[in-house]
Amino acid sequence: MWWSRKPDGERARWVLRPLVGVGPLLFGMSPGEVRTVLGGAAVSASRSWAGRLSWQRYRDVGVTAIYGVDERLAAVAVDALTGPLVRLGDVGLIARVPSEVRADVHELARRDGESVRANWSGDPEVAAWGLSMGAAREQKDAMLTEALLVGPGPADDPYGTEPVIRWRDVRGWEKNPGAWPVAAEEDRPRWDWTPLVGVGPLRFGMRPDQVMAALDGEAPAVRRGQPRAPKIGAGEWRLEGERFEEAGVATHYSYLKGAPTLAAVTVLGRTGPQVEFEGIRLIGRTVSTLEAALVRHLEDRGIDVVVGCGEDLELDGLGLYVRAVRAGDTVISEARFCEAEWEDHG
Structure with missing residues (x-):
């Protein structure tokens, strides 16, 4: 592996x-x-x-x-x-x-x-x-x-x-000051998740301004994107994602409808809200512990376990990908929630 x-x-x-x-x-x-x-x-x-x-x-x-x-x-x-x-x-x-x-x-x-x-x-x-x-x-x-x-x-x-x-071009990546604080479980808000529909106050299909409004008006700390191809429109910028530090989430946008609409949300492992699947906490845990719990749950119900190209666990058909984030010397879990049309590439 x-x-x-x-x-x-x-x-x-x-x-x-x-x-x-x-x-x-x-x-x-x-x-x-x-x-x-x-x-x-x-x-x-x-x-x-x-x-x-x-x-x-x-x-x-x-x-x-x-x-x-x-x-x-x-x-x-x-x-x-x-x-x-x-x-x-x-x-x-x-x-x-x-x-x-x-x-x-x-x-x-x-x-x-x-x-x-x-x-x-x-x-x-x-x-x-x-x-x-x-x-x-x-x-x-x-x-x-x-x-x-x-x-x-x-x-x-x-x-x-x-x-x-x-x-390795990291100029648009999140910069770390050299510390990896992890929010305590009791300090994390609880968000609900409706598979393929949305998570917390966010719904797939929202425009970027609607995302900000749903997050109580918080402005993104980081915005990622790239210039559009000349044939689409020279000088225009194609928004790919945003990071909201207070909410503890990163948003990812699709252009299937011609304009940027919310297609996936990553709940950040160190600071994001807690989200559960069938009583299993998904955020801020050791990755091996979370994956073991998910595998047991799926196998007990006869559901196939899917492993993605990055060796991350997927809940097939539900639009959930287990992700990992560094927390100093260790790694903890975060999760990406997606709409049905989303193609995840890590």
């Missing part, structure tokens, strides 16, 4: 040389040189932009090589679950508990006289080392550290600089 962790004994041990390279990889290498020093490893995925190679994923090695406009190695992303175990000095950076690595990075930076800031995901970032930490899920309920390692060019702002944004 996607969360399978490669045993540490099968993973290479690499050393980070800040702004120079990591393991056998040196910033400035060509794609051919990268593949050679990786022992001829196969490229499992790649992407080009403006006719130039942008990045190449080496699944067996557990790294992604990211190239600049000159097609020279500018950054390396190391996977939490399958990548080499990278060290900086006496600090192991990969496949560890995020809070422990955070403490170690801060201590190492203090000793070296370097400053540490929080990156977009709330994890430590040190420009002087070309280091930006991150985390990925292990199994169902835990997080492990991963890292983006960059050369001198993108070091001052790795995720806001070319070429990294061609690999």
Whole structure:
């Protein structure tokens, strides 16, 4: 499964040389040189932009090589679950508990006289080392550290600089200050859910202004979208989703009727209202506990269990998808409720 962790004994041990390279990889290498020093490893995925190679994923090695406009190695992303175990000095950076690595990075930076800031995901970032930490899920309920390692060019702002944004563009994503507070169960309002119709005060088919009105006039903290295709209307913006922090929900819109209408609602795991299915609480729980309860309930009634492309549990025909969100070192549940026509892609 996607969360399978490669045993540490099968993973290479690499050393980070800040702004120079990591393991056998040196910033400035060509794609051919990268593949050679990786022992001829196969490229499992790649992407080009403006006719130039942008990045190449080496699944067996557990790294992604990211190239600049000159097609020279500018950054390396190391996977939490399958990548080499990278060290900086006496600090192991990969496949560890995020809070422990955070403490170690801060201590190492203090000793070296370097400053540490929080990156977009709330994890430590040190420009002087070309280091930006991150985390990925292990199994169902835990997080492990991963890292983006960059050369001198993108070091001052790795995720806001070319070429990294061609690999993972997080500029429109929710930014985390480095804390993951989770609302207590007793502090969460209770919302009802009518399958394929709506959840709480929200009904599928609502316009964005009606959504705001239903949420007591709360304005969205974040709005996501993209320009429409020129043939549809140059300069127009296509609204895809909104995030409402006070209500604890994210909304997702469809254009099946020509204008944006509410097609799905994600109730946020850390802050959202509690919603139940047949007496089973869906929000803010460990994912493994919730999925076990749902599977037992469905199997007792002879209902097939559906697992989506992202290995998330679905309640087929009801428009419910179990989702997960990070809460520091752990993962907790959230849920997406959808209309019948919604095609969910994670």
